[in-house]
Amino acid sequence: MIKKYWQIIIAITILIGFFGYKLSLNAGIDEMNTEQLANLMNEPDEDVFFVDVRESHEFNEGHIDGMMNIPLSTLGD
Template structure:
């Protein structure tokens, strides 16, 4: 009877721990909406902000925001050095998941001012360049 209980509850405990950890890990990352992104893009005081689209090149070419620099998540671990640690780094992707992953990578490399955009290109209402 005890083995059945362990077999039933152990996977549930692991799932709770996993999802709790991922939520905790991402809580230290500041997030903004696409509306706030639009405001940042228009704000002239954002001169020390780097806007990075972490989608793959074919996704970026299919449609992107004009001011975005494309550094795919798949190459970020080698290409991150082109980003100033003194700048605010605003990360953008298709839905917001990869930008959170990118933010965590940059945090691991010592970047302290990283922001992830919730909803990504799917939620973007502004102009897109193709």
């Protein structure tokens, strides 16, 4: 039976691996909305470091003062 469906099994395995990999890329990365950001920025805490992960051209179009730009595409580096 496995010999008969080996192509389907391989295709399903590849798809599961691909989607599992894509989902693992975002694991551990939290997102927040503007209200949550404003609340955090108003709390004095020296242990908080703000990073804008948009690409450089997006950041240059407009950003919040005090944000450091590290594009998400290079964050792992």
